[in-house]
Amino acid sequence: MTSSSHVNRRALLKRSAAAGVLAVPAMGALSACASGGSDGDGGGAAEVEATDDNPLGVDAEARLEVVIFDGGFGDQYALDAGEIYMADYGEIDHSKTQEIRSRLQPRMVSGDPPDLINNSGAEQMDMPALISNDQVADLTPLLDAPSLDDPDVPVRDTLVPGTVEVGQYGGQEVYQLNYAYTIYGTWYSRTALERLGVEYPRTWDEMLSVCEKAKKEDIAGWTYAGQHPYYFTFTLLPFIAKIGGADVLKAIDNLEPNAWRHDAVKAAFEAYYELQAKGYILRGTPGLDHIESQTEWTKGRALFLPNGSWVENEAAETTPDDFEMAVAPPTSLDAGDAMPFETVYAAAGEPFIVPADAGNRAGGMEFLRIMLGRESARNFTQLVSSLSCVQGAAEGLDLPPGLSTASQVLEAAGENVVNPRFREWYPELFRERVGGEIAAMMSGDIDPDRAIANIQRHADDTAADDSIQKFQHP
Incomplete structure (x- = not known):
C-alpha cells in the first residue's frame, strides 16, 4: 500500500480528505505489509545518523506501519499527522x-x-506482560529529543505533568506515551437537567432526590456500559477518594491487605448500590455496550453516564443539537468527605507503544514526535473534542460544550486530581475482576459487602501471584 510522498507541512489543517492520501489495508493483510522485514520491499529501516533536522535518525526511505485503535477518537488525527511525516520520510x-x-x-x-x-480499547494488550517479555521499546530517546516546535525544549517538557509517569512501570524507562488527556466523571445534558428543573447534585442525598424526580417522569437516573462495567470506576474510584482521601486509592494500587475493606470503599459501594435498589438504573443496562449506553443517554432515557472525555466525539452522531453535553466531578457523599467536591479523576490516556522488534522504531518515535507538535495536538482537539497531553495546545480554540466543561472541571480541581494506577498495573484485575464484581452488584446479583469481599480476594490473589510483576507508588 502506498501513499503520496511529499506534502507541505502547512497544509495539515487545510486538508480534510487525508483519508484518501494514506491508503488503508484490510486488517487481515497486516502481516503482509509489516515494515520490520528485509524482504526487499524497502520496509526495513537502515541505521541513520541523527542530525538537527532528523534527531531520531529516521531512515527516509523506510516504510512505516501504524495501527490505530478505531474507538472514540477515530483515526483522522493520525492520518493528518501522517501527512506531516511523509513530507520528510517514507510511505505509511x-x-x-x-x-x-x-x-x-x-x-x-x-x-x-x-x-x-x-494500544487502547477493550482489547488492549497487557502492558506489564509486554514489558516483562521485552516486547516494547523504551521511549526515552523520543522524550529527550527536541520538540517539533522549539528545538531548545525537549519533548518531555512540552507534556502535561504526569504524562511521562503513566508510561513508567517501576523504573525510569518509559514504555508508552499516552496522547489524550482524559477527564473522567459523571456526564449529563444541561438541557435535560433544566427541563427537569434541577441542578447537578453535589451530595448523595441530592443525587437520590434528582433520580427520584426523573423516575416520576419515566427517565432513568443512570445508565452505563453494562458489558464493560469497569466504566463505572470512572466515577466510583474518585468517589472513594473523596470520601476517604487519596491514600485509599494508593493502598488499592499497592495491593495492600484489606485496602478494599476501607470504610470509604464500603460507603461508596453502598451509595451506588442504592441507585440499583431504588430502580434508578435504566432497564436493560447490564446488557448494553458502551455505544448502546451512550445512545440511550443521548436519547434522553437516562440523566447520568460514567465516562471519559472521549464520549463527546464517540456519541456525536446521536447527540441532539440542543443537548448541551457537560461533565461534573462525581457527586460527593456529604459534608464529611475528606476531599472537596471538585476532586476529579483525570489522567493522560490513549496509549501508544513502539514495539521492540519494530523494523522502523525510529520512524515510530518520529511519528509520535510529530503528534506531540502543537499543530497536530490542536488538530486532535478540534477533530475529536478531547484535550491532548501537550501543554497549552488547546489555548484559543473554540471548544465544544462537553470539552469546555471538562476543561473547567480540571481547572476547578486544582491539585485535587486523582489517578488510580492499578488500572494499568494490573489490567486483568481492573477489567475482569473489579469490573465483574461491580457488574454483579449493579445488576442486583450480590450486595456491596459481597462485592467488596470478592474484590479483596481477587486483589489478594494478584498480590500473591509471583508471575505478576508488582508496582508501588513512591
Missing part, C-alpha cells in the same frame, strides 16, 4: 481496528509487529 501503511489484542498479539510474539501501535 495505516490501519485501524478495534481488535488490538487478537490482531496484534500474535505479531508481537512472532517478532513481526507494526512500528507504532495505539
Whole structure:
C-alpha cells in the first residue's frame, strides 16, 4: 500500500480528505505489509545518523506501519499527522481496528509487529506482560529529543505533568506515551437537567432526590456500559477518594491487605448500590455496550453516564443539537468527605507503544514526535473534542460544550486530581475482576459487602501471584 510522498507541512489543517492520501489495508493483510522485514520491499529501516533536522535518525526511505485503535477518537488525527511525516520520510501503511489484542498479539510474539501501535480499547494488550517479555521499546530517546516546535525544549517538557509517569512501570524507562488527556466523571445534558428543573447534585442525598424526580417522569437516573462495567470506576474510584482521601486509592494500587475493606470503599459501594435498589438504573443496562449506553443517554432515557472525555466525539452522531453535553466531578457523599467536591479523576490516556522488534522504531518515535507538535495536538482537539497531553495546545480554540466543561472541571480541581494506577498495573484485575464484581452488584446479583469481599480476594490473589510483576507508588 502506498501513499503520496511529499506534502507541505502547512497544509495539515487545510486538508480534510487525508483519508484518501494514506491508503488503508484490510486488517487481515497486516502481516503482509509489516515494515520490520528485509524482504526487499524497502520496509526495513537502515541505521541513520541523527542530525538537527532528523534527531531520531529516521531512515527516509523506510516504510512505516501504524495501527490505530478505531474507538472514540477515530483515526483522522493520525492520518493528518501522517501527512506531516511523509513530507520528510517514507510511505505509511495505516490501519485501524478495534481488535488490538487478537490482531496484534500474535505479531508481537512472532517478532513481526507494526512500528507504532495505539494500544487502547477493550482489547488492549497487557502492558506489564509486554514489558516483562521485552516486547516494547523504551521511549526515552523520543522524550529527550527536541520538540517539533522549539528545538531548545525537549519533548518531555512540552507534556502535561504526569504524562511521562503513566508510561513508567517501576523504573525510569518509559514504555508508552499516552496522547489524550482524559477527564473522567459523571456526564449529563444541561438541557435535560433544566427541563427537569434541577441542578447537578453535589451530595448523595441530592443525587437520590434528582433520580427520584426523573423516575416520576419515566427517565432513568443512570445508565452505563453494562458489558464493560469497569466504566463505572470512572466515577466510583474518585468517589472513594473523596470520601476517604487519596491514600485509599494508593493502598488499592499497592495491593495492600484489606485496602478494599476501607470504610470509604464500603460507603461508596453502598451509595451506588442504592441507585440499583431504588430502580434508578435504566432497564436493560447490564446488557448494553458502551455505544448502546451512550445512545440511550443521548436519547434522553437516562440523566447520568460514567465516562471519559472521549464520549463527546464517540456519541456525536446521536447527540441532539440542543443537548448541551457537560461533565461534573462525581457527586460527593456529604459534608464529611475528606476531599472537596471538585476532586476529579483525570489522567493522560490513549496509549501508544513502539514495539521492540519494530523494523522502523525510529520512524515510530518520529511519528509520535510529530503528534506531540502543537499543530497536530490542536488538530486532535478540534477533530475529536478531547484535550491532548501537550501543554497549552488547546489555548484559543473554540471548544465544544462537553470539552469546555471538562476543561473547567480540571481547572476547578486544582491539585485535587486523582489517578488510580492499578488500572494499568494490573489490567486483568481492573477489567475482569473489579469490573465483574461491580457488574454483579449493579445488576442486583450480590450486595456491596459481597462485592467488596470478592474484590479483596481477587486483589489478594494478584498480590500473591509471583508471575505478576508488582508496582508501588513512591
